[in-house]
Amino acid sequence: MNYLWEAMLQLRKQGVTESTVRFKMPQRFSSYMELSIPCLNQEEMKEGEVIEVNPYYRFYNIFKDFYQPDLKDYPMLRDNLFHLIFHLLAQNDALSGMTKEEYHKKLLYRDLEECAFGESARNAIGLFTRDEREFILSGMLKQYETGSSLDMFKDMMEELIPDNIVYHSNQNSYEILVFIGRRMDKTLEGKMGFLVNMFVELPYHVEIYYEHHFGIMAIEETMEIDEIIMC
Template sequence: MNYIWDLLIKAEDEGLSKKDINFHLAETYSPYMELSPQFLNTQLVEQHVEVNPYYRYFDIFNNLFHPDNTSDRAFREYFFDIVLHFLADIDRMQGMNKKEFFIRFILKDIEANVFGNVVRHNICSFSKKEQEIVVLNMLRLYQTGDEIYLLKDTLKRLFKGCFIYVKSEEQDELLLYIRQKKTEQNEQKVQLIQEIFLPISFHIEVYWQYHFGIIDAEETMKLDRIALY
């Protein structure tokens, strides 16, 4: 990490908000680097970050911390933090493509309750990368309308090694097996995916940790490791 925008992206990937990061003028810094961490090769995200603002923004900050200017130091430091956050956002938007803008728009719609309470509440159970997986498939849903395929694709990308069976002899039903344990967070993820991608006519049964038994499939017929269908 050498740039302020790079740091904010890394912070978001680790579950931190932009508000958790505070930028400060570095006391000592390299003229060839924007960030001035204590250890040059660190990958850790610190919440108090020292910055060399003259690396890219000399014209903006050139007189802000002049040695002869000793008044309103606290105000100038607060202003410094706000402006650097603003500049980092501009950096990020300049590097975004059309798809990334759409992801942001849909996430804002989710926060605004456009897709309902279940989606707005449960989206917090997903990491940033998982949210992008869901939103990208929502975009594909608008384009193709292929609900079942996108339901399967989303589940398989979020729950590695899961199995999905379509049973449509008597009623439209999906059987979902997830290797992981049943937790509140995992349940919320599945609920959100159902809310968005599951067709109205379909019902879904979810099996956690233990697969239901299938005749002639020995892996699913082990004692104490089988779920009943």
């Protein structure tokens, strides 16, 4: 990490409370780097992290008179102001690189958290990791732009649910059969409920089979005794 915005994004990625972070003027720093961190390849942050920032790298006009050599009065006040100002700068820095899509995804996630899609959706979105949520939000935005499709549902399944096969019934064009080669648990059930509700449009109906595959005539692999489900 070299830039302030990189540190902020890493904090958010790890779920670290930003208010616990302390920004500090370093005693020694490189004129070619913004962050003065112990390890150049540092990738993780922790609660209560002290981040030393070179204020002259990008914010010289703000801090040019802040730490003059002959300025000895009120050192604690200046340190606290330094910390507060950089908290504001860090927030703006993290937002300045945000694309229109990322901004819309942030608003969409806020709607999910505030139960705009229902309480079950709010609870279910917490079952996914941060990267998985990013993928879901991108899919929801694409759905708003292009409309719902079974291909989008299949993409979500492929990315988020391991060991699955999605079938489109030949007998009923509105029936979707999903096989998941894992034992059902509350987390998996919650994830599947969310994906079906968000990405399968009416009048399609989804049947989900866990652990054991359903039998398909003429397909020997699916017709093993005690290893199939009748549907």
